[in-house]
Structures are given as C-alpha cells and as structure tokens.
Amino acid sequence: MLRLTCCILLLFVFGYFPGYAGVLQGTVRDSKGAALPFATVFVSGTANGTVANESGVYSLNLEPGAYVVSCQYIGFQRASFSFNIGKDEHMKHDFRLQEQGLSIGEVVVHSSDEDPAYRIIREAIKKRAFHLAQVQQFQTSIYLKGVMRTRKTPTKILGQKIDPKDMGVDSNGKGVLYLCEEVADYYAQRDPKRSRTVIHSVKESGDPMGMGFAQFPPVISFYANDVLSLNNSRALISPISDGAMAHYKYKLEGEFKEGRNTIYKIKVIPKHAYSPLCFGTIYIVDGDWAIHSLSLATSARYGLELLDTLRIDQVFLPLRKDVWVIKNQLLYPTFNIFGFDLTGNFITVYDNQKVNQPVPDTIFHKKVISSYDQAANKKDSNYWEETRPLPLETDEARDYRYKDSLRIATENPQRLDSLRRLSNKVHWGDFILGGMDFSDSGYRNKVHITSLLDVVNFNSVEGFNLAPELSWTHRLDTGEQLSLRTALRYGFANTHFNGIARLRYTHEDKHWLTKSWMLAVTAGQYVFQYDRHNPIAPLYNTFSTLLFHYNPLKIFECRTAAVELKRNQGNGLQWSLQASFEQRLPLANSSDYSWAKSNTGFYSDNLPTTFRKGHTGNQKAFLLHAGIAWQPGVRYVDFPNYRQPTSSEAPEFSLQYEKGISGLLGSDVNFDSWRASVTGQLSIQRFGSLGYQIAGGGFLNKNWLGIADLNHPFAGDDAFSIDLSMPYLRGFQVMPMFRFSNDADAYAEAHLEYNMLGFLSNKIPGLRQAQWYFVLGANSFYAGDQLYYNEVFVSLDHIGYKMLRPLRVDFVRGWDQNRQSYEGIRFSLQLNGSALFRKAGEERAW
Secondary structure (H helix, E strand, C coil): CHHHHHHHHCCCCCCCCCCCCEEEEEEEEECCCCECCCCEEEECCCCCEEECCCCCEEEEEECCEEEEEEEECCCECCEEEEEEECCCCEEECCEEECECCCECCCCCCCCCCCCCHHHHHHHHHHHHHHHHHHCCEEEEEEEEEEEEEEEECCCEECCEECCHHHHCCCCCCCEEEEEEEEEEEEEEECCCCEEEEEEEEEEECCECCCCCCCCCCCCCCCCCCEECCCCCCCCEECCCCCCHHHCEEEEEEEEEEECCEEEEEEEEEECCCCCCCCEEEEEEECCCCCEEEEEEEEEHHHCCCCCCEEEEEEEEEEEECCEEEEEEEEEEEEEEECCEEEEEEEEEEEEEEEECCCCCHHHHHHHEEEEECCCCCCCCHHHHHHHCCCCCCHHHHHHHHHHHHHHHHHCCHHHHHHHHHHHCCCCHHHHHHHCEEEECCCCCEEEEECCHHHHEEEECCCEEEECCEEEEEEECCCCCEEEEEEEEEEECCCCCEEEEEEEEEEEECCCECCCEEEEEEEEEEEEEECCCCCCCCHHHHHHHHHHHCCCCCCEEEEEEEEEEEEEECCCCEEEEEEEEEEEEEECCCCCCCCCCCCCCCCCCCCCCCCCCCCECCCEEEEEEEEEEEECCCCCEEECCCCEEECCCCCCEEEEEEEEEECCHHHCCCEEEEEEEEEEEEEECHHHCEEEEEEEEEEEEEEEECEHHHCECCEECCCCEEEECCCCCCCEECCCCCCCCCECCCCEEEEEEEEECCCCCHHHCCCHHHHCCEEEEEEEEEECCCCCEEEEEEEEEEEEEECCEEEEEEEEEEEEECCCCEEEEEEEEECCCCCCCCCCCCCCCCC
16 A cells, blocks of 8 residues: 555656766755755756755765756755866865855835736746747656655554564664665657656665656656646646636745746745645746746645645756756645654656757667666665765665564564464454355465355345355466356255356466456356346345345256357457357345335335246257447556556457357347447546447347346446445436336447536535535436336435545446436445455356
C-alpha cells in the first residue's frame, strides 16, 4: 500500500548526472543559522546545478574552471560566490541567505481599488498559453530522491501486531519507511505528443531488486488550466488558468530585483472550500510573465483524495530570453492511514536542460515510454556517493544500512518457513469470511478453500444448500502454472448432488508481462443461472429469499464438458475460443421456507413466464464461442529483464460470436449470435469523468434456441435492492429481469455515466463536508418499436470515511415501450477485489 501511495505522489520523471572532476560543498542557512532545506544551488547564467538536502547540505560537481555559483531559496535573497576550481579539488563554501526584502513599488492602493496582484495575474494568464506551448521539444537529466517517514506507528494493523523494528523505525515509532533514488534522462516532444525516460540507475532501501518509479510527467505544469489529478479526484485549478479569477483571490505582498528581472510575490487565496483549489505563494517575472517559483498546497478541505495535505514547491531558472525552465520540484505529502502518521518529501532535480533542440526519432521507438539500463539496480555504494547531487541525511544513510541487514535476516529460509506455517493456521475470520489458504514449504503448491459465507446459501429450488469450492495451484519450474478448481453442491430440499471440475494450464511469458496463453478443460454437472452474466449474487439471493420471500435467482442444472483456449498478446489484444457440450435440465421450486413475518404466498416460478422466446425442457447444446477484444494505445516499460505494458486511456473494442450446432452429439440448438461493444472512460478534468459503453448485436440465425441461449440484457430488476457490485456500464438497474430477453435480429444498448467527482456537490452544505459525489446516468435498450427500455438515474457515490468509501445509492426511473414506468432505489457496495463475496456481473464461473 505504501509503495502504491508513493507511486500516486510521484508525478514526475528522473534523470542522470555524469561525474565531474571538482566538488563544491557546503551548507545553506538563513541569517540566524537555521538550515534552508532543498535550497537551489546553480551555476549562474545556466540551469545546471543541484539542490541542498533537508539539512541544508549541498554538493555540486564541476569540471575544472572559473565559476559564479548562485544560491536561492523561496522568500530569500539570492547569493553568489565566485571561484576557480581545479581537477579533483574539493572546495567548501557556506551560503548565508537574507530574507527577501520586498517593496510595493510606486503603486498606491486605495481602499476602493483592487489589489495590484490582479493586474499581474491577468498578464500571467494572457501569457499562460505561450509558456505552455513554447517548449516543443525537451531534454533533461534528472535525479530523484523520494522519502516517506512516519511520525507515529501503530502497535497493530487490522488486529495484527507489528514490530517497529521490522519496518526500520525506532522504539518511538519514528523513522524512514521508504527511500528511493533514481538517475535518468528524459525526452519529450509536444507534437506529436511523445515522451521517453531512460533510467540509468535506481536504488530502493531494503530491496536490491527494486525498480523505483518508471514513468511520470517531467513537471507539474501550472501553465495548464487543470493540473495534478490524484486518485481519480478532480484536477486542481491552476491559479493562472483562464478562469482562475472566479476561484481565487490574490494579494501582492511585494516585489524584488533579481539581476535585471523584477519578481512579484503574490499570495494565492481560494475563494471557496471543497473545490479543487490550492493556496500559497506564486512568484511572477515582470515582462516575461513567467513563473519564477512557487509554493502551493492543497488539502482535504479542497477535495484532495487519499492525502491530508500536499505542498508543491518549484523553482525555475532563465535558460535564455523569455524561456524559463524547471530546475527542481519538491512534493511534501502528509497523511494518516491505519494509525500511521506519515510525511514525505520527493525531490526532483533537473539538469542539462535543452529546449526545442531536435530529439532523435529513435528515442521514441516501439511505443516504449520508459526503459532501464541492464545494470540499473546493480550500482554499488561508490557509484551513488559520486553521483547523487544531494548528500544523504543521517537517518537515510542509517536506513540503507539497517534495511540491508534486515533483508538478510528476513530472507533466512528458516524464518520464511516459520511465517509460512503461521499463515497456514486457520483463523475464525478466514473460516467465516475470507476463505482459507495453505501452501507448502517452497510455495510451489497452494490450496484455497472457500469461506463459510460462500458455502452456505439458500434458494427456492434447492432450499438450504452447501456449495464448497477447493482450488489447487501448482507452480512449475519453468514458471507455468497448473491449477485445478473443484466445486461440490448439495441441495437439502431437492436432494440433488452436483460436482464440477476445471483443469487449467497457463503459460506466462517471463520477458513480457501479461503476455500469456491458457488452455482449460471443464467437466461435470452443476447449477447455473439462465443469464450467463450471473446478475444475482448468491449471498444477496439468500437474504432476499429468507427475509423478504423474494427469489430472484433462476437456475437450471447442466451436465457439461468444455475446452477453452485464451490468448493475451500483451499489447492490448486478447482473444478466446471455446467449444462446449451441455445437457440442460430444468429445475422447479422445492421449498417455500422463509423468515418473512407475513407470508406473501408461494415463491415465483423458477421458470419465468416472462420469457417470450426459447425452448424449455430437457435439451442438448453443442456450442462454439469466439471472442476478441482490443484496446489501442498500450505503451511499454522495458525493465532490465522484461517488458511491462501500461494502461491505455483509449476505449476497448470487443466482438463476440457464438454458434449453436444442431445434430452434433444430439444437439438441439441451431443459432448464430453476435455482439460488439466499445467501452471507455473520459476525464473531464475539474468537471469529473464520463464512462460509456455502446453495444449492438443480434441473431443471424435463430432456428432453435434454448432459454439460456437468448440475449438477456443485464437486468437489476428490484425496486429496492442491495448489490455487492453493480456493473454500471453494462447493466440496467430497475429493468424487470427476463422481460426483455429476446432473439431479435438486431438490438442496441447504450450506457452512459457522468461522475462529477465532487463538482456541484461541493456547493451543497453537508454533502461537501462528507465529500459525497453526484453521479448522473442513463441506460437504453432497443430491439424494435415493440421492445425497448430506457432509464435515467441520479446517484450519491463516494459514501464512507476517508479511504474506505464503497457505498453508492442510486435513485432510478425507467420506462418501456408500453409506457409502463419502473422506479427504484439501489444500494451498491463496490467491493472490487474483495474475496468476501462472489459478485454479481461475473461471467459463468465454469
């Protein structure tokens, strides 16, 4: 979790610094002797230099020659030092910076006049697009150091005791939790938009195989209207964006001279809370109207997700007339999670910047956005001593030493085996909720047994039933996996016993992650839902049936044998082929047991009368299925020994085709069906995000269809229900189940969802403090003028506390071709990745 959080925080790239002959070292302090952390030290007239560490200690590598080196810090006067340095010479110079004296110039401010800062900001806004577009090509070397520290460590996490020593912190629970350094070169091109990071070296404390952070933008640009979207939250509105004056107030705190430039210091003040705004100070260069430096922060009060606060410091230097380039960027995050009080600093130092100089096209080849040198994580301590521009802090040096020794101890085979045996013990929480996992001494064999909550169910057909599952996975020496999944099922009311098994062989490409192929064989007899989307979760059906005498689950028994081949190309393309034989056996209700206080009569029939088409009764089906899905825009990170695809923002296109073959093995079915869809998500920056799925399909041939072969739109059905996971971009929330099942020659579906991510709700008292989000959406199904359905909904999302916000409430209204209306309220728990529940919306498990 901490590694993931650090990845969210690090929205920048990394660079490479070659070695030099001479070294200038020293400290940077204020007039009272206090250290000025992360002060900028650079060669005057250039953008080359370094940054001091947290204690104000700096070290600058230089070739022999004469130099003027300057030092600056936000809010302090720049100081310079002239000297000559020879080969292998080490010089010492301590900078003492005076607080910046500010003047208001000749501007006279009357009580009725606006602050002079507004005129300056207007000029900066006019020049914003120029500065954003002026850098068409960019090259830089970059050094990154990221540190996360804890100021408080809990004694337990989720009931499990933790030892601070195992984390490298002291007895008071304070210390370094994460430390990483990287050196790289970065290349970017604006049109067409391309970038590439070449990482030369990386070092993670305690992990000799660590690869740090592979891909991030070069700089958080406040010249953009919207900046820095974290954890799916709305992007921050820049204080010099086109519409900034509707969101911010400004105050000129003064001006000062720096060489021939006049610099204005302006205080940035948000006009309203719970909007994605920042506060702090921005310095603007007179005439150029460029950003000189800034120190801006945001917090949970302004819609920041995950973190409590985040401060961004940036320093720019003039590369040439009218061109200011980033010199360093510093992020200060703070947040509390699971009893940890965490704070961090992530410093990125840019050097050897080149603007609008040609970048060879070979840099941007093969869609690779980041690549590592072969020995990137193999550099020794001597290399890092010579290369890093920021001297390590005392606790950072200690953390490297301590975690190296701790790693050796924790990788002891006896200790690892002891931990394995401990994890194999059965705990009540696993037995009831999460399921039980067991592994052998080499972790080559793993066994999983489902939890009691998954095993015990109730429905009107089987009554109370037991449905235990057992999975076994064996890892081969070559890296392939062989797995066996088995399930047994017994219904106490109908006394039916079923069992099924699936044997799967998976080959994964070691040198290309996600690139794989899978061959599976399934055989047995089991219970399935008529709708292959499995719209009804067993746990939900159990409670609705027992508590409310409502039985939405409609099932049949099926004796089946199937073989399946799947291929993931690792480049956004996936395809699958399947051949199966099914003998379908209808089932009837055999229990009317319920806990409902007022018995409302018999349960609804297990074979719904709403089916317009499709044969019932015993039937055989030989089926062929083919599917393909493609998401363009996938790019790659080349690690030393493997390639890893990155996520794409492009929509996914999919096509499925299924054929029922009559006569083969006595098969009754005879049909051809298809479905195509496009699914995507669009970011609207500060205004939220828009999700969509557009789909179409139909039957090319429908000579003989079973009920399970019909097209079943994913229907929610209930006017009031609780879902464990509603697939919003694929389903209909209050569509009556099976009423729109069809064998139409052609049909179309559209699903649209606009998540405001706090936009609008941040204006409403109560909702803005709770950080609940509005969601607007619509779903539509059309299979002709005699069969169509539409619905619209308004939702409250993001309900919960801090990071745990799984609840969503939807208020839905629908109508069909007969002008019959449907209304409902749905409560959904978005438990993505949870092992507690088998979620609705998953394809047929077997």
